[in-house]
Amino acid sequence: MFPKLKFLLGIINSLLYASITVFFGIAVLIGGLLVWIIPSKRWRHCATRQVLKIPLGWMSLVNVVIQWNSRHRWDIQGPMTALHPNRWYVxxxxxxxxxxxxxxxxxxxRHIPLLKFFMKKELLWTLPFAGLACWLLDYPFVSRHSRSAIRKNPELKYRDIQAVKKACQKIKEHPATLVNFVEGSRFSEEKRLKQHSPYHHLLKPKAGGTAIVIHELADHLAGIINVTLQYHTQHKPITFWKFSCNDFEKISIHYEYLPITHDLIGDYYEDRRFRKHFQSWLNILWKRKDQH
Structure with missing residues (x-):
């Protein structure tokens, strides 16, 4: 595609994504605020279920734009029939x-429940529009402290753990898919070298957050969805602008469904044997993921 056409496509797609996001974002704000003022717990629960459908509509329209642009550039492999939109997943x-x-x-x-991400509390004031919308949708907000801060004040680690546990209790109210990017940061070659990662294309996985979520939601979870993302492009990492310009060769998504077995449920921070086992299990997944 000619550079000028790519640029024009990028402008059109960016405007479409922005328009769709603003429209549905306003709908979430209005719906969420109405739910917030409903006095009856029963009616509030029913209304929340309807509001949670709004971001699904947002994603459906975004998907129409993506499909129109790049329908032949996706390699998706995985057992979609094993998934259900009314169950809980990690x-x-x-x-x-x-x-x-x-x-x-x-x-x-729409193949699984609404994707929810652990979000930094700072987003509530740094991105007030998006942050408030996510808060009204019951996205879990947590404070994330650096290792140096935790070393100075070990109490912060306990607060982080309790915040995750509290967020999990909230998620039990409606089916959801809790997404965890377990590397804790976007991949770059510089980061990989800095942390001496044993993997060629990945950073080291952090097991604690996932272990807590599985433990807290064990009686609700249908399973774990393990996803491997790979972008075939000359520009790494791929940016929103490059994506909007269709400036990539292919996007590969391989995923597998994993059952929640008893050996994956335990107290990660108090049970040393379990902690080692869970870390080993996750490292094996990451080693396999690195070979894709």
Missing amino acids: LIANHQSWIDILVLGFVFN
């Missing part, structure tokens, strides 16, 4: 780009 994935969120929505929208 989705773990490698993290390549901000586009990962759109890609996961494109693949899984």
Whole structure:
């Protein structure tokens, strides 16, 4: 495609994505605020179920734009028939780009419940429009402290753990898919070298958050969805602009459904034997993921 046509396509797609997002974002704000003022717990629960359908509509329209642009550039492999839109899941994935969120929505929208991400509390004031919309949709917000801050004040680690547990209790109210990018950061070659990662295309996985979620939601979870994302493009990492310009060769998504077995449920921070086992299990998944 000629550069000028790519640029024009990027402008058109960016405007479409922005328009769709603003429209549905306003709908979430209005619906969420109405739910918030409903006094009856029963009616509030029913109304929340309807509001949670709004982001599914947002993703459906976004998917129409994506499909129109790049329908032949997707390689999706996985057992979609094993999934259900009214069950709870934990989705773990490698993290390549901000586009990962759109890609996961494109693949899984309406096949599994609404994707929910652990979000930093800072987003409530740094991105007030998006942050408030996510808060009204009961996205889990947590404070994330650096290792140096935790070393200075070990109490912060306990607060983080309790915040995750509290968020999980809230998620039990409606079916959801809790997404965890377990590397904790978007991949870059510089980060890989800095942390001496044993993998060629991945950062080291962090097991704690996923272990807590599985433990807290064990009686609700239908399973784990393990996703591997790969972008075939000359520009790495792929940006939103490059994605909007259709400036990529192919996007590969391979996923598998994993059952929740008893050996994956335990107290990660108090049971040393379980912690080692869970880390080993996750490292094996990551080694396999690195070979895709």
